[in-house]
Amino acid sequence: MDIDQARFDTELRKRSKSSVGWTLVRFLSDQVLSFIVFVMLARLLSRAEVGAFAVVAVTSEAFRIISTAGLLQTVARRRELTPAFLDTIYRSQQAFSLLSCGAIILLSRPIAELMGAPGIALPLAVQSLVLPLASFGVTHMALRLREFGHRTTALRSVVGGVIGGGAAVLAAFYGLGLWALVIQRLVTEAVGVVLSRQSYDWTPGWRFEWPILRGNLMLNASLIYVQLIFLATVRVQEMAIGAGIGLAAVGVYRTAWRTVELIARGAIQPFTTVATQTLARVKDDTVELARAYRWMIGRAAAISFPALVGFGALAPIAVPFVFGAKWADAGALAQIFAFMALPFTLNFFASPSLSALGAGRSLIMLSTAQLVLGIVLTLLSLPYGLFAVAISYVARAYVTLPLQVWLLHRISGIGPGTTLAAVRAPLAASTIMGVALFVGLRALEAAGISKFLTLATLVPLGVALYAAVLLAVGPEWRTMILDRAYRLRKARI
Secondary structure (H helix, E strand, O other): OOOOOOOOOOHHHHHHHHHHHHHHHHHHHHHHHHHHHHHHHHHHOOHHHHHHHHHHHHHHHHHHHHHHOOHHHHHHHOOOOOHHHHHHHHHHHHHHHHHHHHHHHHHHHHHHHHOOOHHHHHHHHHHOOHHHHHOOOHHHHHHHHHOOOHHHHHHHHHHHHHHHHHHHHHHHHOOOOHHHHHHHHHHHHHHHHHHHHHHOOOOOOOOOOHHHHHHHHHHHHHHHHHHHHHHHHHHHHHHHHHHHOOHHHHHHHHHHHHHHHHHHHHHHHHHHHHHHHHHHHHOOOHHHHHHHHHHHHHHHHHHHHHHHHHHHHHHHHHHHHHHOHHHHHHHHHHHHHHHHHHHHHHHHHHHHHHHHOOOHHHHHHHHHHHHHHHHHHHHHHHHHOHHHHHHHHHHHHHHHHHHHHHHHHHHHOOOHHHHHHHHHHHHHHHHHHHHHHHHHHHHHHHOOOOHHHHHHHHHHHHHHHHHHHHHHHOHHHHHHHHHHHHHHHHHHO
């Protein structure tokens, strides 16, 4: 199982495009399903119940990172996979998952008391069972992804999302409250394990070797640290809000952030998921590395910028229209988070890019700076309420963005000019579209037009305006569209 060396403009480009395509299908379907389920649960559950689950989820996610110990990423990076290596990774990940599950069970009551919500202790303990359950399938999926098998992950995500989401909605309908979300996680993970093990023909053994584990743990220490810090950077606001304001406020904050996150992940993560495998293969060729990076971040920006900016412009009426009137504050918060379009997209590529280049220290420096500044700004803004906390989060992202760009330049030689050239046209087109939507929304609201008609009018206009401006200001995009049109016409002939 050797990793072939390839240039990005030949076979690797084709494999990357195919994988991005299937990953895009996966994430779009996943995000659509997640969005539908989230909307239904938001209407069925109270703001406090949604806030309570946010606390449960961040705890589980932190221990999930610890339980994997960065071991699965080694499957993608390692040039040759031996039976002893795979068995060591698989068994070690199982052991770490069991230990993490036990730790959550022991900490569930203290965490619940810290949040002033004793009722979340048992759901938190039960949801920890997701970790050992997941350990039975993650190595199989890592092996499948190593071979660019992203078509399989798309099927796994869709099936798991439908079954898990259906179970959650049914549980919420029958009044199970917070438990509906716990049931969703357990059912989704169980389905995922079954499909993951069927996706790759490999039977785990017991050829465990301590030197292999020790070497990989040392290699992955920085990655584990970065993942934990990134999670803390994103979710520390929710924990602070829960302890300082209350779980209902966490529910509002989480709903706003989750809505923006669903859009961003659906647009960006298909590219970042493939980025680690792609960039790792061209990391020794600076020209090909820059070309691959620009190709990926440019395509991601072309989707994520208009999605986030467009949603932000319409969020004050879109969120309460979709989720219900009780989430009106979440709509205003979502508008603030939409300003994250630029740093959101670039930050999603920071970890896979620097990781593929072996720049562990740079990742640690970047993630630590983001967390420290985020905590300081959160604590300073917390007394002024939810909106102040949201503004502080966006401010932190822009303040640390120059550091991220500089580190990438220092490690890879990819300068700010390359990044700017990749995102310049989508950024300009999105900005013009956003301003137009903002003005149009105010005009239609003043005219007394209903929310439904306003959204039905402005969404297609925004899409058309963005596409027109992008083609007008982006010669690369004009060339690509004309080339594809020519190929389609030639194929029909």
